Amino acid sequence: MKFEETVSHLLSRVATAHKAHLEKRLAGVGLHGGQLSVLFELWRRDGRRQVDLAREIGLATPTVNKILNGMIEVGLVDRTRLEDDARATRIYLTDEGHAIRSRVEEVWLEVEEELLSEFTETERYILFDLLTKVRNYYFGIDPDQTNE
Amino acid sequence: MKFEETVSHLLSRVATAHKAHLEKRLAGVGLHGGQLSVLFELWRRDGRRQVDLAREIGLATPTVNKILNGMIEVGLVDRTRLEDDARATRIYLTDEGHAIRSRVEEVWLEVEEELLSEFTETERYILFDLLTKVRNYYFGIDPDQTNE
DNA sequence: CAGTTATTATTAGCCGGCTAATTATCATTG
DNA sequence: CAATGATAATTAGCCGGCTAATAATAACTG
Helix, strand or coil, rough: CCCCCHHHHHHHHHHHHHHHHHHHHHHHHCCCCHHEEEHHHHCCCCEEHEEEEEEHHCHHHHHHHHHHHHHCCCCCCEEECCCCCCCCCCEEEEEHHHHCCCHHHHHHHHHHHCCCCCCHHHHHHHHHHHHHHHHHHHCHHHHHHHHC | CCCCHHHHHHHHHHEEEEEHHHHHHHHHHCHHHHHHHHHHHHHHHCCCCCHHHHHHHCCCHHHHHHHHHHHHHHEEEECCCCCCCCCCEEEECCCCHHCCHHHHHHHHHHHHHHCHHHCCHHHHHHHHHHHHHHHHHHHCCCCCCCCC
């Protein structure tokens, strides 16, 4: 049996390499990979509860808690206790968290472009489409239920 | 800017989900994800040095060292010092390491089938092809240089 | 209103990826 | 042969994913 000839194996391999590559690029702006997904979500909408953030990003709450601790340390976000619910906290971007956005977007586009450098426009679309199909299989067709 | 609409983002997301799914399935045969890639390589050829193993799999030597320690503990492989080179070690599959193969292959095929359950034959081929292209970009077209 | 259940954040601890630094050994070269 | 350099394994320690277990608080229910 040839494990190397499965999509499963290819996917793991490619993703690991891509992640490593992304990490190196992000080092240039002083970020880690995990912080990105959180930043993306916060740039979309600020001041959310951790649990909502985690659900939206698709990570476990302890994972984003750990990432957030690091981001607070380097001054990218602030954590504020809710007034009407002493259990929950809201996460707000600091000025630095906002300011870093344009630089990150630049890096992000570069990484995307490098990843797809050998691909035609059509191939890019097809790859995106097929990966979307896999994502929908794993996450279910998410109806973007943004509760508060 | 829409990060969600990049292949980069999709790839990370899908790979994370797939990895988690694989991990759950492997628990059924008492394995962890990292041990798989090592087993694949050992099933291909037994008794290799750690450094060669690592290079072939595409992982850093400390990573495979850590994985191998776990595999030795559960009795999947043995580590033997080379006679003509006291620095190096060879890794051999134990009987258990051989015996587990068929069960793992079963699980592996199931996972692959689940991943691609919604895909036509053509789509599967295309996805494999495109991912291969990405892999070749990141690893270079590996000329399978198997030194000893 | 008292007790139970559910929710939020957190902690602890595992796995697997990495780099940097150590240790031991081999190889080379002067 | 002595010194230097290269190589193999290992250790330490970081990041990011996870589950399980705690603590605090809300919410529900009898």
